[in-house]
Amino acid sequence: QQQVKQSPQSLIVQKGGISIINCAYENTAFDYFPWYQQFPGKGPALLIAIRPDVSEKKEGRFTISFNKSAKQFSLHIMDSQPGDSATYFCAASKDNDMRFGAGTRLTVKP
Amino acid sequence: NAGVMQNPRHLVRRRGQEARLRCSPMKGHSHVYWYRQLPEEGLKFMVYLQKENIIDESGMPKERFSAEFPKEGPSILRIQQVVRGDSAAYFCASSPQTGGAYEQYFGPGTRLTVT
Numbered sequence: 001q002q003q004v005k006q007s008p009q010s011l012i013v014q015k016g017g018i019s020i021i022n023c024a025y026e027n028t029a030f031d032y033f034p035w036y037q038q039f040p041g042k043g044p045a046l047l048i049a050i051r052p053d054v055s056e057k058k059e060g061r062f063t064i065s066f067n068k069s070a071k072q073f074s075l076h077i078m079d080s081q082p083g084d085s086a087t088y089f090c091a092a093s094k095d096n097d098m099r100f101g102a103g104t105r106l107t108v109k110p
Numbered sequence: 111n112a113g114v115m116q117n118p119r120h121l122v123r124r125r126g127q128e129a130r131l132r133c134s135p136m137k138g139h140s141h142v143y144w145y146r147q148l149p150e151e152g153l154k155f156m157v158y159l160q161k162e163n164i165i166d167e168s169g170m171p172k173e174r175f176s177a178e179f180p181k182e183g184p185s186i187l188r189i190q191q192v193v194r195g196d197s198a199a200y201f202c203a204s205s206p207q208t209g210g211a212y213e214q215y216f217g218p219g220t221r222l223t224v225t
Contacts, residue, residue, distance in 0.1 A: 034214075036216075042218060042219075043114075043216035043217050043218045044153070044201070044216045046213050046214075046215065049213065089152060096141055096143075096158055096165070096205060097158070098143070098155070098214055099155065100152050102152040103152045
Protein backbone atom coordinates (compact mmCIF):
# COMPACT_ATOMS: atom_id res chain seq x y z
CA GLN A 1 0.00 0.00 0.00
CA GLN A 2 1.10 3.58 -0.63
CA GLN A 3 2.26 5.00 2.66
CA VAL A 4 3.13 8.45 1.36
CA LYS A 5 0.82 10.27 -1.04
CA GLN A 6 2.22 13.19 -3.01
CA SER A 7 0.47 15.82 -5.09
CA PRO A 8 0.34 17.26 -7.64
CA GLN A 9 1.89 14.88 -10.11
CA SER A 10 3.12 17.79 -12.19
CA LEU A 11 3.33 21.53 -11.63
CA ILE A 12 4.07 24.47 -13.90
CA VAL A 13 5.06 27.76 -12.30
CA GLN A 14 6.22 31.07 -13.72
CA LYS A 15 9.67 32.33 -12.80
CA GLY A 16 9.49 34.20 -9.52
CA GLY A 17 6.36 32.39 -8.39
CA ILE A 18 5.84 30.03 -5.46
CA SER A 19 5.87 26.28 -6.02
CA ILE A 20 3.93 24.20 -3.51
CA ILE A 21 4.07 20.41 -3.30
CA ASN A 22 2.04 18.48 -0.76
CA CYS A 23 2.48 15.11 0.91
CA ALA A 24 0.39 13.07 3.32
CA TYR A 25 1.48 10.05 5.29
CA GLU A 26 -0.34 7.28 7.10
CA ASN A 27 2.08 5.78 9.60
CA THR A 28 2.25 7.92 12.73
CA ALA A 29 5.51 6.21 13.66
CA PHE A 30 7.37 8.11 10.94
CA ASP A 31 9.73 10.58 12.54
CA TYR A 32 11.80 12.03 9.72
CA PHE A 33 10.53 13.74 6.59
CA PRO A 34 13.03 14.62 3.85
CA TRP A 35 12.55 16.10 0.43
CA TYR A 36 14.69 15.02 -2.49
CA GLN A 37 15.35 16.77 -5.79
CA GLN A 38 16.12 14.75 -8.90
CA PHE A 39 17.32 16.05 -12.25
CA PRO A 40 16.97 13.90 -15.37
CA GLY A 41 19.59 11.17 -15.52
CA LYS A 42 20.75 11.81 -11.97
CA GLY A 43 20.16 10.27 -8.59
CA PRO A 44 17.92 11.98 -6.03
CA ALA A 45 19.70 14.55 -3.86
CA LEU A 46 18.62 15.52 -0.38
CA LEU A 47 17.18 19.02 -0.43
CA ILE A 48 15.77 19.69 3.02
CA ALA A 49 14.35 17.63 5.87
CA ILE A 50 12.26 18.08 9.00
CA ARG A 51 11.52 16.19 12.18
CA PRO A 52 8.02 16.25 13.71
CA ASP A 53 8.98 18.33 16.73
CA VAL A 54 8.95 21.50 14.60
CA SER A 55 6.23 22.91 12.35
CA GLU A 56 8.44 24.67 9.84
CA LYS A 57 11.97 24.62 8.54
CA LYS A 58 13.45 27.08 6.10
CA GLU A 59 16.65 26.86 4.11
CA GLY A 60 17.12 29.64 1.62
CA ARG A 61 14.20 29.62 -0.82
CA PHE A 62 13.01 26.21 0.38
CA THR A 63 10.58 25.77 3.28
CA ILE A 64 8.96 22.67 4.74
CA SER A 65 5.68 23.13 6.57
CA PHE A 66 4.67 20.24 8.82
CA ASN A 67 1.23 19.51 10.30
CA LYS A 68 1.53 16.56 12.65
CA SER A 69 -2.16 16.34 13.55
CA ALA A 70 -3.16 16.24 9.88
CA LYS A 71 -0.25 13.96 8.98
CA GLN A 72 0.67 16.31 6.16
CA PHE A 73 3.75 18.22 5.10
CA SER A 74 4.57 20.43 2.18
CA LEU A 75 7.48 21.96 0.31
CA HIS A 76 7.36 25.61 -0.67
CA ILE A 77 9.84 26.98 -3.18
CA MET A 78 9.88 30.75 -3.10
CA ASP A 79 10.97 32.85 -6.07
CA SER A 80 11.03 29.75 -8.25
CA GLN A 81 13.72 29.70 -10.93
CA PRO A 82 14.07 27.72 -14.18
CA GLY A 83 17.00 25.90 -12.55
CA ASP A 84 14.54 24.50 -9.99
CA SER A 85 12.87 22.50 -12.76
CA ALA A 86 13.23 18.90 -11.58
CA THR A 87 11.28 16.09 -10.01
CA TYR A 88 10.72 16.40 -6.28
CA PHE A 89 10.10 13.48 -3.97
CA CYS A 90 8.85 13.65 -0.43
CA ALA A 91 9.64 10.81 1.92
CA ALA A 92 8.85 9.63 5.42
CA SER A 93 10.93 7.34 7.54
CA LYS A 94 11.22 5.55 10.84
CA ASP A 95 14.66 4.24 11.75
CA ASN A 96 16.06 3.09 8.43
CA ASP A 97 12.75 2.42 6.74
CA MET A 98 12.12 5.24 4.25
CA ARG A 99 9.08 5.43 1.99
CA PHE A 100 8.82 7.80 -0.93
CA GLY A 101 6.00 9.67 -2.58
CA ALA A 102 5.43 9.20 -6.29
CA GLY A 103 7.14 12.48 -7.21
CA THR A 104 6.16 15.87 -8.62
CA ARG A 105 7.61 17.09 -11.88
CA LEU A 106 8.13 20.83 -11.52
CA THR A 107 8.60 23.07 -14.53
CA VAL A 108 9.48 26.70 -13.95
CA LYS A 109 8.86 28.79 -17.06
CA PRO A 110 11.14 31.78 -17.70
CA ASN B 111 34.75 12.57 0.50
CA ALA B 112 33.46 10.54 -2.40
CA GLY B 113 29.73 10.07 -2.63
CA VAL B 114 27.85 6.88 -3.27
CA MET B 115 29.26 5.16 -6.32
CA GLN B 116 27.38 2.86 -8.62
CA ASN B 117 28.56 0.92 -11.62
CA PRO B 118 27.97 0.37 -14.34
CA ARG B 119 25.99 3.51 -15.11
CA HIS B 120 24.31 1.85 -18.07
CA LEU B 121 23.82 -1.86 -18.59
CA VAL B 122 22.24 -3.62 -21.54
CA ARG B 123 21.26 -7.25 -21.23
CA ARG B 124 19.36 -9.63 -23.42
CA ARG B 125 16.38 -11.50 -22.02
CA GLY B 126 17.55 -14.45 -19.95
CA GLN B 127 20.96 -13.02 -19.08
CA GLU B 128 22.11 -11.99 -15.62
CA ALA B 129 22.58 -8.42 -14.48
CA ARG B 130 24.94 -7.44 -11.66
CA LEU B 131 24.73 -3.95 -10.25
CA ARG B 132 27.35 -2.67 -7.83
CA CYS B 133 27.15 -0.02 -5.15
CA SER B 134 29.90 1.40 -2.96
CA PRO B 135 28.47 3.42 -0.05
CA MET B 136 29.86 6.68 1.21
CA LYS B 137 32.86 6.40 3.47
CA GLY B 138 31.75 5.60 7.00
CA HIS B 139 28.30 4.39 5.93
CA SER B 140 27.39 0.80 6.65
CA HIS B 141 23.72 0.84 5.66
CA VAL B 142 22.82 0.29 2.02
CA TYR B 143 19.44 0.48 0.33
CA TRP B 144 18.39 -0.43 -3.17
CA TYR B 145 15.51 1.20 -5.02
CA ARG B 146 13.98 0.73 -8.43
CA GLN B 147 12.59 3.60 -10.46
CA LEU B 148 10.48 3.02 -13.53
CA PRO B 149 10.14 5.81 -16.10
CA GLU B 150 7.89 8.61 -14.84
CA GLU B 151 7.45 6.85 -11.51
CA GLY B 152 8.73 7.20 -7.97
CA LEU B 153 11.29 5.21 -6.06
CA LYS B 154 10.28 1.75 -4.97
CA PHE B 155 12.12 0.27 -2.03
CA MET B 156 13.65 -3.11 -2.73
CA VAL B 157 16.07 -4.11 0.02
CA TYR B 158 17.98 -2.77 3.01
CA LEU B 159 21.31 -4.29 3.99
CA GLN B 160 24.02 -3.85 6.52
CA LYS B 161 27.42 -5.49 6.27
CA GLU B 162 26.86 -9.24 5.78
CA ASN B 163 23.18 -8.95 6.73
CA ILE B 164 19.91 -8.46 4.89
CA ILE B 165 17.75 -6.40 7.22
CA ASP B 166 14.62 -5.91 5.11
CA GLU B 167 13.95 -7.42 1.71
CA SER B 168 10.21 -6.86 1.70
CA GLY B 169 10.36 -4.91 -1.56
CA MET B 170 12.38 -7.46 -3.45
CA PRO B 171 10.64 -9.77 -5.94
CA LYS B 172 10.69 -13.29 -4.58
CA GLU B 173 12.30 -14.80 -7.64
CA ARG B 174 15.34 -13.89 -9.72
CA PHE B 175 16.43 -10.99 -7.50
CA SER B 176 19.05 -11.17 -4.77
CA ALA B 177 21.28 -8.73 -2.92
CA GLU B 178 24.34 -8.92 -0.77
CA PHE B 179 26.64 -6.59 1.10
CA PRO B 180 29.81 -8.51 1.95
CA LYS B 181 32.27 -7.63 4.65
CA GLU B 182 34.65 -6.40 1.98
CA GLY B 183 33.69 -4.81 -1.28
CA PRO B 184 30.57 -3.23 -2.72
CA SER B 185 26.97 -4.22 -2.33
CA ILE B 186 25.68 -6.26 -5.27
CA LEU B 187 22.15 -6.40 -6.64
CA ARG B 188 21.81 -9.44 -8.85
CA ILE B 189 19.01 -10.07 -11.29
CA GLN B 190 18.94 -13.48 -12.88
CA GLN B 191 17.22 -14.34 -16.16
CA VAL B 192 16.27 -10.75 -16.85
CA VAL B 193 13.00 -9.91 -18.56
CA ARG B 194 11.91 -6.73 -20.35
CA GLY B 195 9.97 -5.64 -17.29
CA ASP B 196 13.23 -5.40 -15.35
CA SER B 197 14.25 -2.40 -17.47
CA ALA B 198 14.49 0.49 -15.03
CA ALA B 199 16.89 2.73 -13.16
CA TYR B 200 18.25 1.10 -10.03
CA PHE B 201 19.47 3.41 -7.31
CA CYS B 202 21.57 2.63 -4.32
CA ALA B 203 21.59 4.81 -1.21
CA SER B 204 23.64 4.72 1.96
CA SER B 205 23.29 6.11 5.46
CA PRO B 206 25.44 6.27 8.59
CA GLN B 207 25.74 3.46 11.07
CA THR B 208 24.10 5.17 14.02
CA GLY B 209 20.46 4.39 14.61
CA GLY B 210 17.44 6.61 14.20
CA ALA B 211 16.21 8.59 11.27
CA TYR B 212 19.02 9.63 8.99
CA GLU B 213 19.45 10.97 5.54
CA GLN B 214 19.98 8.55 2.75
CA TYR B 215 22.49 9.63 0.13
CA PHE B 216 21.89 8.35 -3.35
CA GLY B 217 24.23 7.23 -6.06
CA PRO B 218 23.81 8.20 -9.72
CA GLY B 219 21.99 5.00 -10.54
CA THR B 220 22.38 2.15 -13.00
CA ARG B 221 20.08 2.22 -15.97
CA LEU B 222 19.29 -1.32 -17.01
CA THR B 223 17.89 -1.98 -20.44
CA VAL B 224 16.71 -5.46 -21.31
CA THR B 225 16.44 -6.14 -25.03
